[in-house]
Amino acid sequence: MTDRFEIPARLKTTSYACMGIGAVTLIAGIAVLLLGHSTDTDKIRFWNTLLHDSVFFTLITTVSVFVQAVANLAHGGWIVAYRRVPEAIGANLWIFGSIAVLVMFYIVFGFRVGADKHNPIYEWVTPGEDKILLGKSPFLNKGMFVMFTLAAVGLWAFFGQKFRSMSIAQETAPKNETRIFWKVFRLSGLFLLVYALTQMSTIPWLWIMSTQAHWFSTMFSWYSFASAFVSGWSLILLWVIYLKNKGNLIFVTKEHLHDLGKFMFAFSIFWTYLWFSQYMLIWYANIPDETTYFKLRQQGPYSIIFYSNLVINFAMPILVLMSTPSKRNYFTLTFMAMVIIFGHWLDFFQMFMPGPLGEHWHISWYEIGIFVGFVGILISSVARTLAKSSLIPSNNLLLKESMMHLS
């Protein structure tokens, strides 16, 4: 039983067009920096936008690996009908991971502005005489940053590739052979440990929270994980619906879609819960060290993003996705998945921008062009991986359970 995905010409054109837009935007951005009278703000905007997009796409593609690991550990059978999708996304995580590593390493090691040559994005790289930054230097230093970044991206990419290759290997294994099944089971447990020590804790501190190195929040890693998780699910859902519309994924029914929609709904609420837990404690305690974060975002120049973030990521999912029929409808699911991905891109935007850029934020040709470029890379690479093997893991031990799944 096979189910091959042929990349349609239109998808290819779209992805190349998106990548073209991204490349042109990048070149135009470099040109502005080199030719015009560019200020420090322009330079910071250039690098901070690349950082924002590469980190966002790395984190949401990592979610696919996490989803597989959780399903493997829980013996979740329902995922099998569409598991080639998270596999393909996870197997291409290394692309975004490498871009993110390149951007971050340039920012940490090479990017300096001003007369005193300080680092405007990761201030802790050049702490000077700042007592707070020096106090944090046992953790926030170049060595730790390089170690954690390389380890995290390397391990995520390794597990992303490994889960896919083992799933493909199961196809040629003898029927009902469980050796690979239990090997994947053990590796999944290992991956969850890795994931807990990276994306759920240290990595958001180092990559995102340290763009405002004076400020800290103990909720931050969970909050940014929830943000990445719900957009990662939406990404899987978009691919599942796309392939379903192309006539592939014949075992995926409305029951699977309903459960994917439930995850999208539930984790939007989970995100709101964590967002609010962070917000309320800081609001209630009202300590100046902590409130600086929300002062800039809620009352400062970012208030429009702050409030639209809540409307898009909380009010819209809870109102639209609450009823059963909307979770079984292709249109509402596609629409909400795109809205949620955009909403959490905005959420990451307001995590990254206020620290380095202050009030000089833009969402204009450069930010959008780079985002479109990353979308192009994602579409092209995932489609290519999907086309490489049958979309039905026909020798998977849990395939029958997946076919009979009821939401």
Next chain:
Amino acid sequence: MAIKKFAVATYTDEAVLFPAVKKVRKSGYKLHDVYTPFAVHGLDVAAGHKTTDLHIAGFIYGICGTSTAVGFISWVYTADWPQNYGGKPHFALPAWIPITFELTVLFAAVGMVLTFCYLNQIMPGVKKHVFHPRQSDDTFVVAIELPESASEKEALDFLKSTGAGETNIQVAEASWWYGRFDKTEPYELAAAGK
């Protein structure tokens, strides 16, 4: 509250019960209910029950809880008894969110439980006619409602033909009532084979 006549049949096998329920619905007899000792998957569909609207009731109860909480707290802190807590504004919405959330959940949960009891006519202390003592033990029981004009013998023969074990005719209260079994249910006439 109505006393009605029922033809009752017992079954011991799911594989017999499902076709029997389908035959009852096809035959034109009015299926009163099917009693099983445990939840049987798919029986709700076979017995012709529609998907429940209980969750819509839950949503409405939840909204009631939200508005009760926000309405009451905001009235207390802005109109009835405004006080200065740590320099916070009187309308301190973030501080109220946890309580609003809890009341939403409480209203939705309690309201849905009560609605569920009402829809199924079950409640602690409230009685309902038991068609067969073993319906909560090891026997499936199907009860069909007979109009006065219907032939009892025909109905029992029909139930026998679907593979039933015991069959009988019972005249009993169809809905729930408050009180005691022995005092308030003298109607039960074990009329097997009549």
